[in-house]
Amino acid sequence: MKKLLLILIIFSVGLLYAQEPYKRTIKLMGSRFDITVVAKDPVEGDVYIDMAINEITRNEKLISSWDTNSQTSEINRNAGLRPVKVDAELFDLIQRAIGISKLTDGAFDVSYASMDKIWKFDGSMTVMPSADSIKASVSKVGFQNIVLDKESSTVFLKLKGMKIGFGAIGKGYAADRAKELLKSKGVVAGIINASGDMNTWGKQPDGKEWKVAITNPMDKNKVFALLPITNGAVVTSGNYEKYVTFNDIRYTHIIDPRSGYPATGIISVTVFAPKAELADALATSVFVMGIEVGLNRINQLPKIECIIIDDRGNIITSKNIEIEKS
Numbered sequence: 001m002k003k004l005l006l007i008l009i010i011f012s013v014g015l016l017y018a019q020e021p022y023k024r025t026i027k028l029m030g031s032r033f034d035i036t037v038v039a040k041d042p043v044e045g046d047v048y049i050d051m052a053i054n055e056i057t058r059n060e061k062l063i064s065s066w067d068t069n070s071q072t073s074e075i076n077r078n079a080g081l082r083p084v085k086v087d088a089e090l091f092d093l094i095q096r097a098i099g100i101s102k103l104t105d106g107a108f109d110v111s112y113a114s115m116d117k118i119w120k121f122d123g124s125m126t127v128m129p130s131a132d133s134i135k136a137s138v139s140k141v142g143f144q145n146i147v148l149d150k151e152s153s154t155v156f157l158k159l160k161g162m163k164i165g166f167g168a169i170g171k172g173y174a175a176d177r178a179k180e181l182l183k184s185k186g187v188v189a190g191i192i193n194a195s196g197d198m199n200t201w202g203k204q205p206d207g208k209e210w211k212v213a214i215t216n217p218m219d220k221n222k223v224f225a226l227l228p229i230t231n232g233a234v235v236t237s238g239n240y241e242k243y244v245t246f247n248d249i250r251y252t253h254i255i256d257p258r259s260g261y262p263a264t265g266i267i268s269v270t271v272f273a274p275k276a277e278l279a280d281a282l283a284t285s286v287f288v289m290g291i292e293v294g295l296n297r298i299n300q301l302p303k304i305e306c307i308i309i310d311d312r313g314n315i316i317t318s319k320n321i322e323i324e325k326s
Helices: 002-018 042-063 071-077 088-103 110-114 131-137 170-184 276-289 291-299
Strands: 020-028 031-039 146-149 154-157 190-194 197-201 210-216 219-229 232-238 243-246 249-252 266-273 305-310 315-317
Touching (some): 020 042, 031 042, 031 170, 042 071, 042 088, 042 170, 071 154, 088 110, 088 146, 088 154, 170 190, 170 197, 170 232, 170 276, 197 210, 219 232, 232 276, 266 276, 266 291, 276 291, 276 305
Antiparallel strands (some): 020 031, 031 190, 197 232, 210 219, 232 266, 243 249, 305 315
């Protein structure tokens, strides 16, 4: 009996190691997605990757504010007019987004889409906006003005011209959904890379953990650390590409939805979390909250870690993280 059990174990391990990673790169949600699955052959790999693509596309149609036929667009069109009935999936996503807004004291706000785009980060901006125009730019932003009715599954934006948008969490959310679908179909391991928002599960076919490279914000062509990740997400937000400088202060493209002013003092935030949706939102929030407040908030959250790089190149980490230099 023991000999038979040993043979079965060896056979099972052999099957695991017979599997290989299969990868496809595709443009989804306006961004590059790299989808990798561990499967027994290319045909099975293609089937699983197609499943992931279909799920991401389905989610985009639900949450896109650019698609005039989406429920999100319907909510925005009826701002200040009437509540809009939505699918439970979208209702729950908005409810979670409001929860993150409360957790971060509004540093993350799903109604940021209401903000007037007065800051330009394409090199065309030569004069800093006035204090009055900055204040006016966020007059319609405020998660407190989103009214949810769980019983009727409706969403109502109180102010005319108010909008919600999922630019800060949409790719992470879609990656989470695709990952859960693939896991439910028996895919033992894989990575969904949504333009740098990494979502992993399982291990590589050789039994080693997946490793995520963290970009060096001082030189985006180099990596400053490799960190193992088995079943979770890692998201990096950086301002090393989109920023403007006035009076020797670098203003990032990540704008504080409460004040209308861009974040300063940080050039890169990497967040590790169980889900990409949460990591996405927190990476943006830490930028806005700043090093001290952001780190303090992260250290209070279970299973969440972060790496912050300030504008002088200093590396600051949350209390439970260890960096393996590349």
